[in-house]
Amino acid sequence: MSESSRDLPTPKTSTLAAIPPQKRPLKDRLPVISQLRQSVGLQRGMLVAGLIIVAVFILIAVFAPLIAPFGWAQQKLPDGTSFGTQQPPNATNILGTTVSGFDVFSRVIWGAQTAFLVIVAGIVCSIFLGIALGLISGYFGGWLDRILVVICDAIYAFPSLLLAIVMTIVISRGQSNLWGGVMATALSITVVFVPQYFRVIRAEVVRVKQEPFVESARVIGVPTGRILIRHVLRNSTRSLPVVITLNASESILTLAGLGFLGFGIEATQAAEWGYDLNRAIADVTSGIWWTGVFPGVAIVLVVLGITLVGESLNDLSDPRLRKRRRAGGAA
Amino acid sequence: MTDIAEIRDLRVTFATDGEPVHAINGIDLQAHAGEVVAIVGESGSGKTVTANTLLGLLPETATMSGAVVIRGREGQQTDVVHATHKQLRAMRGRDAAMVFQEPSTALNPVYTIGWQIIEGLRAHGKINRKDARAQAIDILRRVGIPDPERRIDDYPHQFSGGQKQRVVIAMALVLNAGLIIADEPTTALDVTVQAEILDLLRRCRDQFGATIVLITHNMGVVADLADRVIVMYRGDIVEQAPVRELFAAPQQEYTRELLAAVPHVGRGKSSTQDPALEAPASPPAGSLVVADNVQIGYPGRFGSAGVVAVKGASFWIGPGEVVGLVGESGSGKTTIGRAMVGLTQVVGGSMTVLGQEMFHVKPRHLRAQRADIGFVFQDPATSFNPLLTIADCIAEPLVVHGRASSTAAARGRVNELLDAVRLPTNFGDRYPHELSGGQRQRASLARALALDPKLLIADEPTSALDVSVQAKVLELFVQLQKELGFACLFISHDLAVIDEVADRIIVLQRGVIREQGTTAQVLNNPADPYTVELLASLPVPDPVAQEGRRADWEKARAVSRGQ
Numbered sequence: 001m002s003e004s005s006r007d008l009p010t011p012k013t014s015t016l017a018a019i020p021p022q023k024r025p026l027k028d029r030l031p032v033i034s035q036l037r038q039s040v041g042l043q044r045g046m047l048v049a050g051l052i053i054v055a056v057f058i059l060i061a062v063f064a065p066l067i068a069p070f071g072w073a074q075q076k077l078p079d080g081t082s083f084g085t086q087q088p089p090n091a092t093n094i095l096g097t098t099v100s101g102f103d104v105f106s107r108v109i110w111g112a113q114t115a116f117l118v119i120v121a122g123i124v125c126s127i128f129l130g131i132a133l134g135l136i137s138g139y140f141g142g143w144l145d146r147i148l149v150v151i152c153d154a155i156y157a158f159p160s161l162l163l164a165i166v167m168t169i170v171i172s173r174g175q176s177n178l179w180g181g182v183m184a185t186a187l188s189i190t191v192v193f194v195p196q197y198f199r200v201i202r203a204e205v206v207r208v209k210q211e212p213f214v215e216s217a218r219v220i221g222v223p224t225g226r227i228l229i230r231h232v233l234r235n236s237t238r239s240l241p242v243v244i245t246l247n248a249s250e251s252i253l254t255l256a257g258l259g260f261l262g263f264g265i266e267a268t269q270a271a272e273w274g275y276d277l278n279r280a281i282a283d284v285t286s287g288i289w290w291t292g293v294f295p296g297v298a299i300v301l302v303v304l305g306i307t308l309v310g311e312s313l314n315d316l317s318d319p320r321l322r323k324r325r326r327a328g329g330a331a
Numbered sequence: 332m333t334d335i336a337e338i339r340d341l342r343v344t345f346a347t348d349g350e351p352v353h354a355i356n357g358i359d360l361q362a363h364a365g366e367v368v369a370i371v372g373e374s375g376s377g378k379t380v381t382a383n384t385l386l387g388l389l390p391e392t393a394t395m396s397g398a399v400v401i402r403g404r405e406g407q408q409t410d411v412v413h414a415t416h417k418q419l420r421a422m423r424g425r426d427a428a429m430v431f432q433e434p435s436t437a438l439n440p441v442y443t444i445g446w447q448i449i450e451g452l453r454a455h456g457k458i459n460r461k462d463a464r465a466q467a468i469d470i471l472r473r474v475g476i477p478d479p480e481r482r483i484d485d486y487p488h489q490f491s492g493g494q495k496q497r498v499v500i501a502m503a504l505v506l507n508a509g510l511i512i513a514d515e516p517t518t519a520l521d522v523t524v525q526a527e528i529l530d531l532l533r534r535c536r537d538q539f540g541a542t543i544v545l546i547t548h549n550m551g552v553v554a555d556l557a558d559r560v561i562v563m564y565r566g567d568i569v570e571q572a573p574v575r576e577l578f579a580a581p582q583q584e585y586t587r588e589l590l591a592a593v594p595h596v597g598r599g600k601s602s603t604q605d606p607a608l609e610a611p612a613s614p615p616a617g618s619l620v621v622a623d624n625v626q627i628g629y630p631g632r633f634g635s636a637g638v639v640a641v642k643g644a645s646f647w648i649g650p651g652e653v654v655g656l657v658g659e660s661g662s663g664k665t666t667i668g669r670a671m672v673g674l675t676q677v678v679g680g681s682m683t684v685l686g687q688e689m690f691h692v693k694p695r696h697l698r699a700q701r702a703d704i705g706f707v708f709q710d711p712a713t714s715f716n717p718l719l720t721i722a723d724c725i726a727e728p729l730v731v732h733g734r735a736s737s738t739a740a741a742r743g744r745v746n747e748l749l750d751a752v753r754l755p756t757n758f759g760d761r762y763p764h765e766l767s768g769g770q771r772q773r774a775s776l777a778r779a780l781a782l783d784p785k786l787l788i789a790d791e792p793t794s795a796l797d798v799s800v801q802a803k804v805l806e807l808f809v810q811l812q813k814e815l816g817f818a819c820l821f822i823s824h825d826l827a828v829i830d831e832v833a834d835r836i837i838v839l840q841r842g843v844i845r846e847q848g849t850t851a852q853v854l855n856n857p858a859d860p861y862t863v864e865l866l867a868s869l870p871v872p873d874p875v876a877q878e879g880r881r882a883d884w885e886k887a888r889a890v891s892r893g894q
Binding site for chain 2: 211212213215216217218219220221222223226230231234235
């Protein structure tokens with residue numbers, strides 16, 4: 001069969017070569033941006049709403065010193081006049097003051113900073129360990145894998161809050177300063193979330209390692225370390241963004257839970273929403289709403305924003321759940 | 332003659348992340364009562380979309396226009412394009428039914444097959460349990476399930492692939508649907524089973540009076556079963572003609588090319604080889620692989636005895652020779668290929684590959700010889716890391732074995748390799764998904780040949796490709812083998828493909844070698860009844876010759892089963 005006799009109308013390799021290979025532009029390859037660009041309708045609305053909330057939250061956390069009019073433990077104006085306790089919203093304290101005479105608005109703003117710290121600490125502590133364990137356990141299998149899976153199942157039975165209480169006692173001997181509270185939360189979150197990262201990565205690795213391209217790497221004689229990093233890990237991070245958002249919202253909830261139970265960070269050390277809620281319980285019955293509503297709304301909004309982002313990313317990364325614009329050409 | 336199905340000016344468009352894809356661009360076709368219409372075409376031709384449209388099974392992302400009319404046996408008419416969900420549900424099963432490609436996924440694994448057949452009956456009209464069961468048993472008997480009274484309560488996994496396909500056909504027949512749409516009904520099956528399923532489909536037409544729309548890419552199947560053929564290409568109908576006319580005198584260039592590309596036993600090395608040439612009885616000096624009663628298996632969990640897939644095989648691969656390994660699924664052919672590179676374990680006997688004994692071998696002992704063995708995988712779509720460019724993938728063996736310091740430094744050699752497999756060098760900058768199947772398989776060949784291996788193992792390298800692409804890849808393979816002179820183990824289930832490339836053939840069945848000899852010997856004068864049956868089951872792309880072969884096949888089957 002000579003080359004000239006086969007003239008199928010398929011584009012020939014030589015004609016294809018004239019078209020320069022297209023590299024996808026950077027904006028299509030960044031994880032969140034690319035998903036934002038391909039989303040439509042309600043899914044896009046959810047993602048945009050989530051992203052806006054998260055962006056506002058991060059901006060507030062970073063610029064808290066500029067935004068907050070007072071410090072988190074400030075009870076007096078610089079000229080020495082006291083705010084007064086349980087004052088309703090007024091010109092000086094736009095969201096009122098707490099039972100201890102702190103400015104509610106300032107504490108909500110500074111609280112964002114604490115919440116942001118706990119998110120970062122929680123993710124950093126769990127992500128590396130979880131991914132490393134998942135990769136090794138999934139790829140090598142065998143007894144190590146079995147043991148790790150059993151341990152992870154057992155850890156699911158642990159209430160993270162109880163663990164966090166133990167952690168606070170271990171880390172700061174019950175004295176609640178900023179880092180003690182943040183690290184106690186982060187570490188207890190780590191214990192709960194390492195298994196989550198482990199499971200997600202392990203499941204992907206088990207799938208990917210059976211793919212022919214991993215086998216072909218083995219046949220070529222690629223060293224195991226190189227296979228793990230270059231061929232397996234890079235193809236196994238698909239569902240990571242979703243777990244990261246879960247991890248982040250769980251971190252905030254645990255920190256707030258600790259504070260609410262009285263194991264959190266003391267008011268003089270840092271502002272923390274859960275602690276403020278705890279102090280606001282007594283106020284509710286006396287009709288003082290501003291001490292409880294604002295920190296509560298802050299917690300709800302941040303968790304909502306992060307969950308929205310996570311949910312939309314999950315839907316968008318799955319082609320079966322992803323909505324597309326209808327093709328108009330056929331009608 | 333009435334038309335059971337009629338398609339008028341059908342257009343189907345799919346919404347995707349990028350531009351909308353026009354899958355069907357305005358086609359007209361009819362299926363007359365009591366005939367088998369074959370729709371053939373390569374992947375992407377729109378044949379499966381057409382079949383799914385007939386039952387209204389397109390996904391939500393599709394937009395249709397035109398008319399698709401299905402006429403039932405009682406004269407009901409349904410226009411699938413404009414029908415409501417309720418009308419479609421009533422039509423499916425009653426007027427038209429589907430036989431899917433993969434019988435193992437078309438049946439629900441958690442219900443008995445009887446339950447699944449009866450569910451269809453109960454969905455269309457009231458019928459009491461006893462009658463429904465009696466009807467289900469009756470239909471199972473008629474599609475050739477032995478002992479249907481007992482087997483009706485079995486689960487899908489208790490049936491073989493061919494039997495599962497029979498059950499799926501029974502589900503289509505039980506409601507007496509006038510139209511059966513068979514989407515690649517035999518692609519997932521072995522040739523010997525394929526012949527039986529084709530026989531059954533022929534009986535569906537003759538005994539049940541069903542009209543069959545057969546979707547396939549296999550020209551042999553078309554020649555065996557179809558009355559009329561419709562050739563599709565990229566969403567358009569290229570040609571339609573009665574089967575004998577189409578094969579004897581194709582009108583269109585595309586059809587001619589398609590038919591010419593179909594491999595055909597007796598056109599390859601079996602016709603050019605000297606038939607008197609005897610294969611040596613013992614491994615010649617310098618053989619790259621020598622297996623002596625080798626057993627290959629998969630260990631069970633926690634040291635329990637596993638499965639032995641190859642039960643004592645003795646063969647060799649001489650220097651510069653292409654050995655074809657043929658067998659049906661489960662015969663252990665892939666297992667042998669994988670054992671040569673240590674992906675499966677040798678559990679008994681002896682196999683030396685390039686002088687290294689593979690029994691009880693440690694992976695680190697294999698590292699040195701990896702450079703001398705190339706491996707081409709079956710599915711080019713998955714054998715490349717999707718996140719690396721083609722050049723990165725081809726450079727990987729060069730970098731790993733220290734022939735190049737980095738991917739960039741290897742680019743010169745990579746370009747040479749791309750050139751050798753007739754790919755433009757700038758394809759190296761593309762990602763695997765930006766190449767077509769045939770191009771990817773060429774790149775795969777380039778990667779396997781990167782280190783100038785002495786031995787190449789090709790595991791069904793063309794079975795995932797369209798026929799025209801397959802022909803080109805095989806041509807390239809034969810040429811490269813001549814130029815570079817590597818020895819090769821070529822694994823395939825298709826005797827016609829083996830005929831094109833192999834010097835010597837080994838026929839494997841259930842882990843045992845049934846026959847080995849030169850290509851001319853095995854294909855022209857098969858000694859073993861199994862080889863005879865295998866050859867007879869293979870439908871040839873010629874309706875006239877195929878009719879004669881059908882009688883041979885029935886004889887061969889009787890002999891093979893009798894012993």
